[in-house]
Amino acid sequence: MSDAVMRPPIRQARVNDEMPLVRYALIGVAVLFLLLILFLPLVAVFAEAFRRGAGAYLNALTDPDTTAAIGLTLLVAFISVVFNIVVGVSAAWAIAKFHFRGKQFLITLINLPFSVSPVISGLVFVLLFGAGGLLGPWLQAHDIEIIFALPGIVLATIFVTFPFVTQQLVTLMQAQGTQEEECALSLGASGWRTFLFVTLPNIKWGLLYGVLLCNARAMGEFGAVAVVSGKIRGLTNTMPLQVEILYNEYNFVAAFAVASLLALLALVTLALKSFFEWRFADAIALGATR
C-alpha cells in the first residue's frame, strides 16, 4: 500500500494530526519495539554463526549430517508442496466453481490445522502409526515404517501446511467467478483445456504466492516434525531438528550456521512475499492468507 494514495491531495487543516513531538515519540517507540523484538533475534543468528569466522561456519555446513539434513528438508518440502498444489487446486476448483451443501464447513475443516499446536499435529500421527498406536502392530507385522521415517515426517509437514495453498486459491478463485471458464467451455474447449489455458493463467501468481508461504513453513516446521522424526542423525533429521541437536550439544557455531541458512530462507521468502504483494496485488487476492 502506498502512502500517496491514502493522503489527501491538499493538506490544509491539520486538525487531526498529532503534534510533531507526539508523532516522533510514537514512531520512536514503535521502531525501538520492532528492533528489540524482531531484528535483534535475526542479528543474533548471523552474529553467532560467524562468531568463529567464516572457516568454522563453512566447516559446520559441510558436515555430512548437516548436508543430509539439508537434503531431507528439501525433499520433504518438495513432496509437501506438490501435494498441496494438487489438493489446493482441486479444493479451490470444487469450492469456487460450484455450489454445494456444507461448503462453509469444508472451508472451516481445511483451515483447522492453523489452530492445532504443532506438537499435536505430530502427536496424532504417532497415535495412529507409532509402535503403541492404533495401526502400529499391523504396520510392524508388515514391516512398514512410518513413524521415525520419511513418511511420518512428510505426513506431519503436510498436516501443518494443509491450509496455505488451498486458502489462498479458494479466496482468489471465488473472487474471479466462473464466467471465463463457462465461456471457454461453451466455445467447445474441454474441461482440462479450459483449466490449463483459462484458469491456470488467472491463478498462477496466487498459486505461486501460496506455494511460497507453504514452502517456508514446510522447510522450517519444527514441533510437528520433532515428534514424528525420532531425530536419527543423517537419516531423519531435518534442518530445524539438526539445529536443535547441535544446540543441545553446545555446538553453538554449527547450530547457528544451520539456523542462518533457515534465516536466509525466511528473508528470501519475505522479500519475494513483499514483491508479490506490491507487483501482483490484484492477481493474488491480497489479504487471503494471514
Next chain:
Amino acid sequence: MSVAGGIIRQNQSVIPGFGITLGITVTALSLVVLIPLAALAFRAAGVGPAEFWRIATHPRTLAALRLSFGAAFIAAAVNAVFGLLVAWVLVRYRFPGKGILDAAIDLPIALPTAVAGIALAVIYAPNGWVGGGLAQLGIKVGYTPTAVVVALIFVGLPFVVRTVQPVLAESEKEIEEAAALLGASRLRTIFQVVLPLVSPALLTGFALAFARGIGEYGSVIFVAGNLPFVSEIAPLLIVIRLEEFDYGGAAVIATVMLALSFFLLMVISALQTRNRRRLGYV
C-alpha cells in the same frame, strides 16, 4: 441461497470436474487431517473417564496448561497494545526505513521457530546479549516464565499488526476530522472514534496471537528453562509423555489443550459478533 437452489445450480453448471476435485479434497483432508485428529480423540477416550480426569487435573498438567494459556494471554495483550501502535505508525506516518519495517513484520511467521528459539536463548540467557545487562539490574528473563512471554510476543506480533493495518488504512480520516471540528481533543478522537473502529480487528488479532501462543513450541523451549511446575509449557509436557511412551497421557493433555483453545476461540468469536452488532454493522 436455498439448499434446493444450490443443488439445481450445481447440476446445471457447464463446468466439469466437480466430483473428482471434491473427491480429491475430501479424501486428502480425511486422510491427513480428520482421521489423525479422530485418532487423538479415540486414544484420549480410550483411557477411561477416571484416568482421563486424573491426568487432566494432575498438578503438573495444570501447571503446564496454566503457563501456556497465561503466557499466551499476556503476550497477546502486549501485542494488542504494541501491535496497534506499530500498525498506526506504519499506516499514518512517513519515515525513512518504513518499507523495510513493514516487510519485516512477517518475520516471525517466516522464520522457523527453532531458529527464533535459539536466537532468543542467546539474547535473554543470564549471560546473553540483553539478559546479561538485565541480570545486573537483578531482572531474570531467560529460563523463567517471563522468557515464555517474550518468545510468544515475538511469535504473535504479526497477527495483530496484519489484522489491524488494513482496517486503519481504510478508515476514513473525514470521521476523525469531523470529531476534531466538533471540538473533540485529539486524544478523545483517538479513544472514542478510532479505537471503536479498529476494536473488532484488534480483537481478531488478539485471538489469533493468543491461539498461536497457546500451541507454540519451538521458539519457547530453548529459552524457557523447562522446569516442571515453573516454566514447562503444555506442548512440551506432551512431548515428554510421548518420550516416556505414555501415549494415553499425551493424548489426554493434547485433547484438553485443543478443547480449551477451541472453547476460547468460540468465546472470542461470540464477543466479536456482539461487538459488531453494538457498533451497528453485522
